[in-house]
Amino acid sequence: MTRIFSHTRPIEADIVDAFCLLQKGFTDQFVYYDKQRACRYMGLGRCIALPTLDDAESELEGPTAQPPVFFSFNRFDAENPAPPDELFEAFPRLKFMLPEIVLIENERGTLLQVNSLGPVYPGRIERFARQALAAPARRRETIPYRIEPDSRAAWRQVLDAGLHAIAEGRVEKVVPSRRLKLVAEHPFSSKDLLVNLIDGSARGTVLLYRYADVFFCGCTPELLVRKRGSNLESMCLAGTCPAGSSEEDRMRLAAELMADSKNRSEHDYVVRFIREVFNRTCHDVDVPSEPGILPLTHVQHLCTPARARLLEGVDLWSMMEDLHPTPAVAGTPVGEAKMLLRRIEPYNRGFFAGACGYVDGDGDGEFSVALRTGVFDGEIGWLYAGCGVVAGSDADAEYDEIDMKLMTILSAFSGEDGADTAASRSTRSAAADEGSRSEARYASAIDCISGTAETLAGSTNNQRVEKGTIR
Numbered sequence: 001m002t003r004i005f006s007h008t009r010p011i012e013a014d015i016v017d018a019f020c021l022l023q024k025g026f027t028d029q030f031v032y033y034d035k036q037r038a039c040r041y042m043g044l045g046r047c048i049a050l051p052t053l054d055d056a057e058s059e060l061e062g063p064t065a066q067p068p069v070f071f072s073f074n075r076f077d078a079e080n081p082a083p084p085d086e087l088f089e090a091f092p093r094l095k096f097m098l099p100e101i102v103l104i105e106n107e108r109g110t111l112l113q114v115n116s117l118g119p120v121y122p123g124r125i126e127r128f129a130r131q132a133l134a135a136p137a138r139r140r141e142t143i144p145y146r147i148e149p150d151s152r153a154a155w156r157q158v159l160d161a162g163l164h165a166i167a168e169g170r171v172e173k174v175v176p177s178r179r180l181k182l183v184a185e186h187p188f189s190s191k192d193l194l195v196n197l198i199d200g201s202a203r204g205t206v207l208l209y210r211y212a213d214v215f216f217c218g219c220t221p222e223l224l225v226r227k228r229g230s231n232l233e234s235m236c237l238a239g240t241c242p243a244g245s246s247e248e249d250r251m252r253l254a255a256e257l258m259a260d261s262k263n264r265s266e267h268d269y270v271v272r273f274i275r276e277v278f279n280r281t282c283h284d285v286d287v288p289s290e291p292g293i294l295p296l297t298h299v300q301h302l303c304t305p306a307r308a309r310l311l312e313g314v315d316l317w318s319m320m321e322d323l324h325p326t327p328a329v330a331g332t333p334v335g336e337a338k339m340l341l342r343r344i345e346p347y348n349r350g351f352f353a354g355a356c357g358y359v360d361g362d363g364d365g366e367f368s369v370a371l372r373t374g375v376f377d378g379e380i381g382w383l384y385a386g387c388g389v390v391a392g393s394d395a396d397a398e399y400d401e402i403d404m405k406l407m408t409i410l411s412a413f414s415g416e417d418g419a420d421t422a423a424s425r426s427t428r429s430a431a432a433d434e435g436s437r438s439e440a441r442y443a444s445a446i447d448c449i450s451g452t453a454e455t456l457a458g459s460t461n462n463q464r465v466e467k468g469t470i471r
């Protein structure tokens, strides 16, 4: 039995500023930061890593009874025998990682948690709290970069192999990805990308996992599973169109997406899969039959929220394992599609499209699908994005769709919305043409608007979709 001492107290600090100040002293860093709701966890240092939470016992100390917060970053296909990209190879294979310090914003307030394997020395807590309070306001930095373009011809080959497997009846849908190399003008830090993602226009949940000098980060719109007590939520997200250049344009594109049978069929595979998993492990399953639209800064998706109540005895980890990967990021049937991806993708995805999140000592927590992400070290980065392919998919259109999705991780290099330095502009690929969205555009994207003029749903996390609510 592992005994963990978690001391938690309220702080009046801005947790992102505090993280930016405190992070200098820690090589292990973990972030799960929902930009729309107070579900924000920022961890520093590693107190302990555990293979299971079954043998852990926590002693809660301090004025706030917040159970210890464990982070968990998992590979897309952990059993893939192909060696991962060398940057991913640097990360250890650990399941539940408990930081020494966790800065928290959740329904209990703004908190500082200090974790230890012995009673926490009060002077240590006070020191971190003092430092957090004195943290200066963060600043955004633009990082000029260039992209080494990948070849359309190589992508066509991947896509042809996927379409061939579909024609043979081995899979109905597959979700291949592209990988691009980014080279910045100078080495950049995880803090710089983190701040730009949190303060910039990208919507979703910001993820960061840093181990020594290497870090994986991004901003994903896709919730895999959220558990609070016996309440469970997931999200079926598949089917994509551009965000549009005006509100009118966006609405028109959204309506076209809703009416597009190819995108609707890509989406339906995901709905069927999540509904089946929920029907097996849950009761009171609620998965609407019609999707809504989730408008993001750079793209829009078909989105169906899924809710249920968990059967007693089923935990968050096993739900995550049952749900991941969904047909949104692998294909249908999932096992066959994973096998096909091992064969046709010229690299091992590592954490890209993996399940990344946190679990607390009560067993509550959430995992997101690590999309719109990259892995970075020094001045180098590898960026990843994929797209659903079904019979009739066109290689060039899918290539362009991936370019749009890449804009989200590329926005991490823009110090200001609208900033576009001459240096980076001259070296960017078309995919990198980020940074032209205004704050006003972002504000209008906060409320998820339906494909038709009407917005029907209410919400508890500010992500509203037509006909069906993400609660």
Ligand SMILES: C=C(O[C@@H]1C=C(C(=O)O)C=C[C@H]1O)C(=O)O
Binding pocket: 175, 177, 222, 237, 238, 239, 240, 266, 301, 328, 329, 371, 372, 384, 385, 386, 387, 388, 389, 405
């Ligand atoms: C695979 C990605 O996105 C997924 C694929 C989508 C699609 O094919 O339409 C949409 C959302 C995501 O589920 C990615 O962003 O890399």
